[in-house]
Amino acid sequence: MRADETDNDPVVAEIPVFLAKTLAEQLYVLQYPVRPHSHSYDESTILKTNIRPRSGQIEMELGLRTRGPTYDKSKGEQIALNVDGAFRDKCDSEDNFYKSNVMDKLVLTSTKAMTDVSRYAVGVVRDSSLHLTPLSSVLALRPSFSYLDLADKRGRQERKDMSGDTEDSDDEEKAKKVTVRFEKPETIKSRKAKEKSYGFLLRQIREEPWIEVTYHKYGSERSEFELRKLYCMYEDEHVDQFSLAPKEYLSQLVPPTEEVQLTTPGLPAHLMSRSALTALPLHDRVKTVMINAGVASFGELLGVFSCENSVESALSVLKVLQQVAVLVQGNWVVKSDILYPKDSWSESGVANELIQRGRDFVLYLFTKSTSVVRAEVAEVVRLPSNDLKNILNGVSQCRRSRATWEFLLSTDTNFMKKYPDVVQRQQMIWQSRSEQLSHNFKDKQVKQDDTNKAGPSTGAKKSRAVRIKSEPSDDLSDPQTKPQPAKQRRGNKGPR
Structure with missing residues (x-):
């Protein structure tokens, strides 16, 4: 050219x-x-x-x-x-x-x-x-x-x-010759x-x-729910085809799906919703759907269980839903203790109990705002980068700036207006959980400060004090236990 x-x-x-x-x-x-x-x-x-x-x-x-x-x-x-x-x-x-x-x-x-x-x-x-x-x-x-x-x-x-040729045909069948053949191996x-x-x-x-299977027309809630799966949820991962060999590039572009094969051997994943879920009790059905969905609106869940038109069935689903999920921005998110059971560890070797605290802290921030900054979250939870990334990918997606993460679904104001008692109960649960998180992260920081004091003074970096930021009307920590300014913590020696 x-x-x-x-x-x-x-x-x-x-x-x-x-x-x-x-x-x-x-x-x-x-x-x-x-x-x-x-x-x-x-x-x-x-x-x-x-x-x-x-x-x-x-x-x-x-x-x-x-x-x-x-x-x-x-x-x-x-x-x-x-x-x-x-x-x-x-x-x-x-x-x-x-x-x-x-x-x-x-x-x-x-x-x-x-x-x-x-x-x-x-x-x-x-x-x-x-x-x-x-x-x-x-x-x-x-x-x-x-x-x-x-x-x-x-x-x-x-x-x-x-x-009336039935009997004659039977006699003819009996009179036919039978040829016996021996097939070769x-x-x-x-x-x-x-x-x-x-x-x-x-x-x-x-x-x-x-x-x-059930057919859902275009424009229905179920079709809109499935339509979101056409978008990639890991937009922050990049593959540079110019610095990789062809085989390595293809393996990263289309990695093997071993986990899917282990979960549903020999059957497509979409068959689970009709064949296996129907035989389970309501609690197990809701739990299974929430584990696979991660985040879902109440209208989408009613569409999955085919109970949009039944008020009684909707209330039953809502009652069970509060046992396996928490409310964030009017939508339901599976609980951390279900997604990360105790007595287990992540791929980075971190105990799942710490992963639960970190994920709950991220969810609490999303109850206050539709977006969070990854650096501020990492400073508080202090989890490995891979574990924090998995937590954020499960409930949010990276938008424009790679440091800002936005909640997956928009705020469901219709649910919040229709069920105000459930919203109030969830707010009380989050308030109690935020106080526990504040206490846990503060104790963790105190232990780290003691370790830094015991170490050599030269060449050692001083750790920054970790504070959980929140709105003044809904602070995570008790006012009596707030960290005081540095001059007040040195003690009152009195006049000399």
Whole structure:
């Protein structure tokens, strides 16, 4: 490229690119090749949604408008009669393919539109930064005409019953000759060739059972909750591709997900919410969801437990929620003692009891403000950099300035207005916890000061006094135990 061409093509902007991996194994792109964009399925009624996780297949049942001007009712009645039979009214409605007397639903089945999606990702832009999430599969959904096969099968069966050839056919079955064959021992080569055959793969797909899942439309609280997972939560981590070898760069860009495999072996993570959680008691369900979510609003939690419209169920969830989480900015955060159990240590070798105190101090600061400064927190809690970073990543994200961390969710004023008694109770809990933290951090500083006094005086750095900053109306420490100015602490020797 010539120099003049380079000058005519200046760099307009540079934006950071982040890799989000929360939905890396669960993100599907659905295409509708036979449906025009002007007539999408967004406003359709989704009756049922099934998925085959290993095969990556999706099946959706959509309700049809049987009273519209474009619907042929006589044709719909004929199709329902052919599929379910003339005596469909005497059968249980669950046994019929169509619940009404007409064709009232449409079934969409998926096929893989692409065999290799490793080079594709979904990108979203936020605050002039691009967040990419790798795709799991790209599926094309088309209408299924399996009801024609059902009608053909029922017609053959009815003709067979009317002719009365059942016994004759059984006699013919008995009169047939049977040929006995001895198969050769299967070798490794023949077994691999068999596994690659179309018949074997088709049989494997059909043998995998369908798992029913819940469909959440775009714009609902649950969809907005899942949409946040498209953003990277670790924006302060950078990978410099110019100072690393290609293999090292790829390993840091896409590290192995061993923890996810250990947590849910052989199953996608999203199946936990319907299969395993349903069998657990309410307390264990709320605890499991909070451990995995970390931070969530009350409306999002009600959507997960499908009790938005039940006041009684919402109060039950709220009662259990106060046992496993604390209130911060009108949102719920899992308790530190649940996330960091005692008698354990972090990767840096710090006892979890100290990690609990540090995290509670960070949460208390967030109850007073929506952002904190990392340097001020580090000066008080005095935890290793990795442990403090893990605490902040769990409840906040770095914004613009790398030293400032902002709480993950905006303040939920609706919850605070609707449940003032819960808010008041949580404020009392935080006040009591802040006094404990003030006492613990002060004792820790006294021990450190004694150690510094016992050491050599030359060349030793004097440790700064640690004070927990708070608002005057809600101080962490008791006024009687506040550190006094240096001149007053030296003692009153009196006049000489």
